[in-house]
Amino acid sequence: MNQRTGGPAGAPTIEQIMSPGPGRRPPRHWMDLAPAERVDAVRAMGLPAFRARQISTHWFTRLEDDPAGWTDLPADARERIAGILLPPLLEPVQELAADHGTTVKTAWRLYDGCLVESVLMRYLHRTTVCISSEAGCGIGCPFCATGQGGLQRNLSTAEIVGQVVHGARLLARGSAPGGPGRVTNVVFMGMGEPLANFSAVLAAVRELTRPEPDGLGISARGLTVSTVGMVPRMRQLTGAGVPVTLAVSLHAPDDELRDELVPLNRHFDIDAVLDAAWDHARTSGRRVSIEYVLIKDVNDQAWRADLLARRLAERGDWNWAHVNLIPLNPTPGSRWTASRREDEEAFVRHLARHGIPVTVRDTRGREIDGACGQLAARVGADGGDLARRAVGGAPAGA
Ligand code: SAH
């Protein structure tokens, strides 16, 4: 493995990048607990063990967050259970709709004032929730709004899963345009680097995929974890044996440019990242998605498409990787913009000529700054509650 020893002065050290961030912990929540721990928790409150299953059924299956509706639990215990075991963690401060209401983006305030976001996207045959794994991000990619503010802290498992539960609740109640539905896909592509918050993210993946009533029962095939290439953690994820899809944010096929666009590359270079990605594809049977933000005159030259194709093809021609090109959504004040249409088309053509499967990401939610931490950044800059635009009578958060 090509692990490099360090970067230029001023770049974060690998210890800083891999550390969990400042030690504030949100209140413990039902969604932080494994099923056996939930039984212990109800017993510790003096309740019989079977109450744990009832609580989980209300939370994960019925998606009922109002204790008044937990009618099979003793009336005098409901509020106490909610207060102790299911404290509110996510307060919605802004909800924006786009694409005729089929995209809904929510900015959340956490218990300590941190802001994160999640996005619900409805398509014809699937519904995807894009979630955050950290408040801020410590990697510092210069084109990314989240990266500009640095890392505030890792999210807890409950804060991560809660974003999906909220989306599931909107759908189950028919509050999202398109009528009642279910969450079929979850992508860790909101704020943060999921593999920098490895244990909480892995626990969240297990909870999202655990059958009801102990989890949300979403197929692991519907889950995508996006990483900039934390190679040891990619290998740990592969070793954990959960067949999630891995998305690798590559953005450049040469180390010289990638060192600039993705500062973590100074620690784990492209060969190391692609080798780990290839191993994940082989072990999980899931094709890896190579994410590539197209930035005008920075990384969009045809020769870079050829080099990218060669580096993927030299690792095997069994379609182990698919390239997803993302038009840059410029961050405020940035000198970078999205590629010209003709350069984007040439990039696609060059990859396709080498037999590499390639798509250009649809720009869902573009007018509400979808998919890259910009809404929360803006709410933070405004410093307070912005008017919440009602989205079909969307209920309060998880
Ligand atoms: N930290 C992880 C996951 C969150 S970012 C990662 O980087 O993979 C999710 C995706 O949004 C990444 O592919 C990232 O490169 C992309 N992204 C970030 N800023 C963007 C921007 N300004 N325009 C378009 N895509 C962006």
Ligand code: SF4
């Ligand atoms: Fe972090 Fe991903 Fe943004 Fe880079 S692109 S700063 S890794 S959230």
